[in-house]
Amino acid sequence: YGIVRFLPEGSYARKNIGYLVAIQCGAKLIFESDDDNFIEDNFIKHLPKISSPNIIPNIAFHGERSSFINIYGSFGHPNMWPRGFPLEQIKNVSEDGWSSLRRNDEHIHAYIQQFLADLHPDVDAIYRLTNSFNLGHIKFNREQTPIALExxxxxxxxxxxxxxxxxxxxxxxxxxxxxxxxxxxxxxFWVQRLLWDIGGRIVFAGPTVKQKRNVHSLFNDMKEEQQMYYESAAFVRFLASWKSSSTSLFENIRSLANSIVKQGFWKSAEEKYLDIWLNDLLSLGYQPPPLINLINKEKRKNKRQRAAVCVTGRLACVNASYFLFEKQLRKRLQCPIDIFYYLSSSVPITPCKCFNITLINSATVHILYAKQNLYYQQWRKSCFINSSLSHNQKEEKFEDMWSQARCYDLVSLYEKQNNVKYKLMVHVEFDSTFVKMPISYERDSPFDVNTTIIFPDNNYTDEINEEFAIGPIQKMSYYMRRWYALQNCSLRSLNLHQQLKSMVELNTSVSFDNETIIHINKSDRC
Incomplete structure (x- = not known):
């Protein structure tokens, strides 16, 4: 092989020789591991190359402030990050969604599959030095199904x-x-960027090995990881923006390698070595896959009328009564429904002990995020005329309204990306318990959800019960997005009665339903 004479003795890159030998021997799948990994059940697990939604039911997507996701969060460890994750992105990713998954409804070309490792997972030296008591005891959530990256x-x-x-x-x-x-x-990083051009995905799955780590000098590891700490975020920003007009995969690879060198993420010799590697592959008869135009090949769905259910609140114990509500709601609406969870976690970011990942993952989309400072104190004081609330009550009210707005925006984005048209929207707090519901929500005026927003009738106080609302999605947008109206001071009260009166679009489109009775269990939160 031409690459051999450029691989220094003792270099980890000498694995390139092993790859070429396997390919020359006719391999169609290559498994690689470390010498300190112990395979469970003496069985090398792998997913089908083309996997159905039953096998890969979820797709991870990034938030607004970073192209990264922390895959360890979705497998039960949001306070831990994989080696190579940019340290300056930890806060952004945690706040935008330490677990951000949507339901998958297509076959995934799972060309690369990363299975996790229990006990000593792959983390950087900074994590190892600052969390030494955790290492050797870490176990990922085995209930989490495989996740493909968008x-x-x-x-x-x-x-x-x-x-x-x-x-x-x-x-x-x-x-x-x-x-x-x-x-x-x-x-x-660079492989992920090119994988999309052939219709492939990187897929992460639960642990299949236990790592009992060989002796390392953590300070030497930290020294060797310096480039990751300082350049990972910039490297990925570059890759996300990189484009090519090449018509073949290998030309794309060569073009990208040249750009990586010019950007300073590789030394100039690397471009030459990669070209030699490609020539070695061709000499072995390797046939590279064709490029795919993702836009033209994207599966378009027929527009269909549906209802979107936004579930907000703090990440609480999943009680049976809440999921009973979901079942009952499906019976009471004459259209399919999609569930969107937008839930805040506590600090430190830890899923509840009773957190049921299977139930959460059944949602159309879920985002679990770390609570963040909304900086409402910076707004003009004249925006708020309701001064009876305590500081903590205000913070809770603001976070509730903020999460409602974010959930509505999440639904709107999903509509655009998936060619779905929502007719109705439902908002419900995560820890609400429904004592009573009407036989159907398809009723005549004044309880026609196609024209009117319906709130539960609160028999005990004059305040509106904000734990549930249902109505046409256009009108619900004014209710759900009140946070933005507060920000620009077009709303000047935190009292929902006053807010509804000031919204011309809603003040004749609201009814209170004595057939919907809710008891909210604040004490049930983890």
Whole structure:
């Protein structure tokens, strides 16, 4: 192989020789691991190359402020991050959604599959030095089903418990000029960018090995990881913006390699080594897959009338009564419904002990985010005329309104991306218990949900029960997005009665339903 003479002795990049040998021997799938991993059940698990939604039911997507997701969060460890995750993005990703998943309804070309490792998972030296008591005891959530990453959503992946199918063999190349602790992470970033161009995805799945880590000098590891700490975020920003007019995969690879060198993320020799690697592949008879126009190939769905259910609140114990509500709501609406969870977690970011990942993952989309400072004190004081609320009550009210607005925006984005048209919207607090519901929500005026927003009738106080609302999505937008009206001072009260009176679009379109009775269990929160 031409690449051999450029691989230094003792270099991790000498694995490139092993890849070529396997390909020459006719491999169609390559599994790679570390010498300190112990495979469970003596069985190398892998998902089908083309996996159905039953096998990969969820897709991860990034938030507004970062192209990264923290995949460890979705597998039960939101306070831990994989090696290569940019440290400056931890806060942004945690607040935008430490677990952000949507339901998958298409077959996934799972060309690269990263399975996790229990006990000593792959984290950087900074995490190891600051969380030494956790290491050796870490176990990921085995109830979490495999997760594919949406295009233009990035996560580090490594070479420690990884499946690569034939279509992605070109991406096995390990950089020669980077350090031992960086080479596989840098490989993972540029490969993810090109994987989308052939219709492929990186998929993460639960642990299938236990790692009992060999002795390392953590300070030496930290020194070798310097490039990751300082450049991971910039490297991914560059990759997300990179475009090519090439018509073949290998030309795309060469073009990207040249750009990576020009941007300073690789040394100039790496471009030459990668070109030699590609020539070695061709000499072995490797056939690279064709490029795919994702826009033209994207499966378009017929527009269909549906109802969107926005579930907001604090990440609380999932009680049976809440999911009974979902079942009952489906019976009471004469259209399919999609569930959107937009839930705040406590600090530190820890899922509840009774957190049921299977039930949460059944939602159309879920975002679990770390509570953040909304900086409402910076707004003009003249915006608020309701001064009877305590500081804590105001904070809770603001977060409720903010999460409602964000959930509505999430639904709107999903409509555009999936060619879905929602007719109705329902908002419900996560810890609400429904004592009574009407036989059907398809009723005549004044309780016609196609023209009117319906709130529960609160028999005990003059305040509106804000734990539930249902109505036409156009009118619900004014109710759900009140946060933005507060920000620009077009609303000047925190009292919902006063807010509804000031909204011309809603003041004749609201009814209070004595057939819907709710008891909210504030004490049930974890």
């Amino acid at each position: 295009p233009f959503t990035f996560s580090p992946y490594n070479t420690q418990n990884t499946i690569t199918y034939y279509e992605a063999f070109w991406g096995l190349f390990l950089p020669v000029t980077t350090s031992f602790r960086v080479c596989d992470i840098w490989r993972g």
